[in-house]
Amino acid sequence: MLQQPSADTGRRASRQSARLSSPRHPNRGGIQKRNLIPARVDRDGDLVMDAGGAGARGGRASGSGRGSAIRGSAHTRRHHTPDLLSSRVSTRPARAGIDPSAIQKAVLRSMGSNETLPKRPKAIVKGARTRGNTREARDGLDNISVWGLKESKAAANKDGGISDLVAFLERKATNPDAPAREAVKIKKSRMEGDAVIVSVRPEDTTKILRLNHFTFAGASLRMEGPLTKSKLLDGDASSDTLNTIEALKAVLSNRYDVEAKLLDLSQLGSDPELVNIGIFNATSTESKFFPVLMKVCDGIFTSSQEKEEAVVSVSLANNNLTDISSVTTLSQTFPAIKNLDLSNNQIPHLKALEGWRWRFRKLDHLILSGNPMEAKEPNYKAEIAQWYPSLTTLNTVQIRSPEEVRTVSRSSLPLPVLGPSFRDEASIAENFVKQFFAGCDSDRTALVHGYYDAQSTFSLSINTSAPRGQMEISTQQAANWDQYIKRSRNLMRVTHVPARMSRLYTGTDSIRDCFTTLPATRHPDLLAEPGKWCIECHTLPGLPDPSGQSVSGVGGLMVMVHGEFSEIDISTNKTTVTRSFDRTFVLGPGGGIGGIRIACDTLVLRAYGGFEAWKPEEIYAPNVPATSSHATRYQIPIPEGFAVAGPTKTEEQLQKEVLALELSKVTGMTLEYSGMCLEQSGWNLEGAGMAFEQAKVNSRLARRL
Numbered sequence: 001m002l003q004q005p006s007a008d009t010g011r012r013a014s015r016q017s018a019r020l021s022s023p024r025h026p027n028r029g030g031i032q033k034r035n036l037i038p039a040r041v042d043r044d045g046d047l048v049m050d051a052g053g054a055g056a057r058g059g060r061a062s063g064s065g066r067g068s069a070i071r072g073s074a075h076t077r078r079h080h081t082p083d084l085l086s087s088r089v090s091t092r093p094a095r096a097g098i099d100p101s102a103i104q105k106a107v108l109r110s111m112g113s114n115e116t117l118p119k120r121p122k123a124i125v126k127g128a129r130t131r132g133n134t135r136e137a138r139d140g141l142d143n144i145s146v147w148g149l150k151e152s153k154a155a156a157n158k159d160g161g162i163s164d165l166v167a168f169l170e171r172k173a174t175n176p177d178a179p180a181r182e183a184v185k186i187k188k189s190r191m192e193g194d195a196v197i198v199s200v201r202p203e204d205t206t207k208i209l210r211l212n213h214f215t216f217a218g219a220s221l222r223m224e225g226p227l228t229k230s231k232l233l234d235g236d237a238s239s240d241t242l243n244t245i246e247a248l249k250a251v252l253s254n255r256y257d258v259e260a261k262l263l264d265l266s267q268l269g270s271d272p273e274l275v276n277i278g279i280f281n282a283t284s285t286e287s288k289f290f291p292v293l294m295k296v297c298d299g300i301f302t303s304s305q306e307k308e309e310a311v312v313s314v315s316l317a318n319n320n321l322t323d324i325s326s327v328t329t330l331s332q333t334f335p336a337i338k339n340l341d342l343s344n345n346q347i348p349h350l351k352a353l354e355g356w357r358w359r360f361r362k363l364d365h366l367i368l369s370g371n372p373m374e375a376k377e378p379n380y381k382a383e384i385a386q387w388y389p390s391l392t393t394l395n396t397v398q399i400r401s402p403e404e405v406r407t408v409s410r411s412s413l414p415l416p417v418l419g420p421s422f423r424d425e426a427s428i429a430e431n432f433v434k435q436f437f438a439g440c441d442s443d444r445t446a447l448v449h450g451y452y453d454a455q456s457t458f459s460l461s462i463n464t465s466a467p468r469g470q471m472e473i474s475t476q477q478a479a480n481w482d483q484y485i486k487r488s489r490n491l492m493r494v495t496h497v498p499a500r501m502s503r504l505y506t507g508t509d510s511i512r513d514c515f516t517t518l519p520a521t522r523h524p525d526l527l528a529e530p531g532k533w534c535i536e537c538h539t540l541p542g543l544p545d546p547s548g549q550s551v552s553g554v555g556g557l558m559v560m561v562h563g564e565f566s567e568i569d570i571s572t573n574k575t576t577v578t579r580s581f582d583r584t585f586v587l588g589p590g591g592g593i594g595g596i597r598i599a600c601d602t603l604v605l606r607a608y609g610g611f612e613a614w615k616p617e618e619i620y621a622p623n624v625p626a627t628s629s630h631a632t633r634y635q636i637p638i639p640e641g642f643a644v645a646g647p648t649k650t651e652e653q654l655q656k657e658v659l660a661l662e663l664s665k666v667t668g669m670t671l672e673y674s675g676m677c678l679e680q681s682g683w684n685l686e687g688a689g690m691a692f693e694q695a696k697v698n699s700r701l702a703r704r705l
Contacts (some may be wrong), residue, residue: 051151141187141199142206144225152217153468161217162189162196168216175220184208212298216604218467220304247277248296261312263334265293266341268319290326294333304336311337317367321345323352328372331359338362344370365393419616420536428668429537429559431594432587437523437561444515448508450593456548458505458514458601462488466580466606480577483519484605511601521565522575534562534614543588543599556588556599563615580609634668636661642671659685667692 023220074396145163149523154161166186184207188199200208207223212223214332250369251273255264269280280286299305314337316327321342340363347353350373366384385391394402424430439447452458462484480490488494489503505511524532536559543556561583566575583605590597656678663674663685669692681687 009529039232091547093685094418100491102159140620142202142203142205142225144198144200144223145192145195146198146221146223147195148216148219148221150194152219154217159195160191162191165189165196166198166214169208169211171205172211172214181582183508213304215441222302224299244277245296247273247292249300252293252297252300256311262312262315263311263313264315266315266317266319272432284340286563287326291329294329297333307334309405313341315341317341317343317345317370319345321347322346328355331356335359336362340365341367342371343367347371347373348376350377350383360388363388363391366391367395369395420534420614422535422537424537425539425557427533427586428594428596429557432596433535433559433561434526435593436585437526441520441522445512448512448515450512451596452508452601453546453592453597454507456507456511456598456601456605458511459489459503460484460487460514460603460605461490463490463606465608481605483517487514487517520568520570522568523563523565531615532563532611534611536560540586543586546588546590546597554589556586559585559587561585564608564611578608580606580608633667636664636668636671639671659683659688663688663692 084238107561141225146169149155149161150164152161152165154164159162166189170186172185175182184200184204185197186200186208188197190197198208206287209223211221214221251271252263254273256262258263268274274280274289274408278285279289283385297307301310311334313336314330316330319327321327322345333663337360341362347369352373368374368380368384368387381394381399390405392405394397422429434449436451439450452605464481487503489500491500494500494503505514526533540556540558542553544553562581564578564580566578568574569576584600584602585598586600587596588599589595624652638661643654643661656675659678660671660674663669663678664671667674667675674688677691678685681691
């Protein structure tokens, strides 16, 4: 019969019995482990796996040796477990997914301790991201008002363009290099009057507000959010912030001259109102003062045009400025000012103004006197004159006349819009345009048989991304492309080679079948409404001869037509929609109407875009003498045979020689220099004359400075 082994006696049994009956280790029955030592955790809250081994080494943890500082004393491990855990767990923010307090509770529970740890206080960090959608995160959103959607092209969309605006704001506000979890998200959006109210997390508010005055779908956006009302000068909102904003508005009001349209921001450091509110008491508020002042100005005016009309001149004199880093936002808030005073500052050199080099494109008068730059860089005036082409007065001294400014502005990029270039031969292209579009509106079958042949090609393409005109926006026409989309050969969208080939219509029958499926149209009368048309024509040598008689090809014409047409409902004869188009014809000799054929016809359709794009701009006529009997003309030695037709001289060469001779007669330049000037101007006589005048202006300016 088996007998139970006798219990151990002696000192060892007494120690074990006392340990097992201690409050920390209640006896719940079953097998109990010997030498049970409390588990330890390291600074990151991870369990130390060699705790048992440390106790097995005879309690030498408190002595010297490797690891003794980490293990601590055996006495502390046995009798002060909660304190040990509190000291071992790091108080710094834990890594994602690690909760030190939860680890402490789990360890104490496994050890059978009756002591509990105090609850960890919840971190209250304004704008901190939390895991999961907590109620605090949902309720603590900032509302931002956005104006400009109704004036944009997106207002014609089904939802009024709100979804497009939200997507635009999220895309522009998000750093492209930021991870996905840090992307800006607009939680809510709604329409209130003319404004769209968007709700975002507090940490995304400043990112959205940076998009103020951005252009969206052709309209400028204006924003107002809690940043403009709650915190401007310091990081935390305070009860004095609104009072500070009102004080800044009072300063602006006192410093604005209505009659002169002058905003006087000189000697800001000694302004009593600014001193009273403590703007210059701390470096942090002083550095933010001017940007905040400009933001207050943005809030006063409702549009950029209103700002341009109200503020023409700004003075920053006597502000002890060494550079423009603290006032650079002036160019963003008032980019169209005409007069700027920077006198009596401490600007040492021209490089200190580099940030405004491409700003203030309408600047007319600049004052820089009283700065160290005058002594250190005596030739700075010539450089400043190049920075600002519209500048006429520098330090109260005129450096350009208004006529010279206009000459410089017209000769610089972007180039002015000129009238169409129509180089027709024997009125072939003129007669073709008149007859073609009339036939396109009346009888397309007869049109096809009159101008196309078996080798003619036709293709159409839809450009849905082209800008829209004001009529398209105001009437909110939703252009339906269903009748065109199946035949569109937009190579940016159609990438499949068989689809591309099938949508290139070749031959009379194929082109006629395509024409008959297109909606009925009505084009404007070319003679009654010529402003709605832009027609250009150029010669095209080397066109393939369909008869094969000329190996080198035959001469042809390229005709480019830009205009508009209205689709007509045949049953009511009323206009359903107006579209814009661009059409290019390649004409060659053939058996069609007027002895010509259409070798290639390319039609591009787009939403209505108006006709302002090709309206010629008013061009300032330079003082280049014309071919008038009263104008002074120079006597230029002309080589024999120059500007005279000959058997070995091409028509293009003859035309260039005639242009060079004419330019030399009116400017006095040699034929060689006239040819170089014309070549740089693309053989445009008017452009070459403007370039000549600009060179004269620059030469006089250099001598004057």
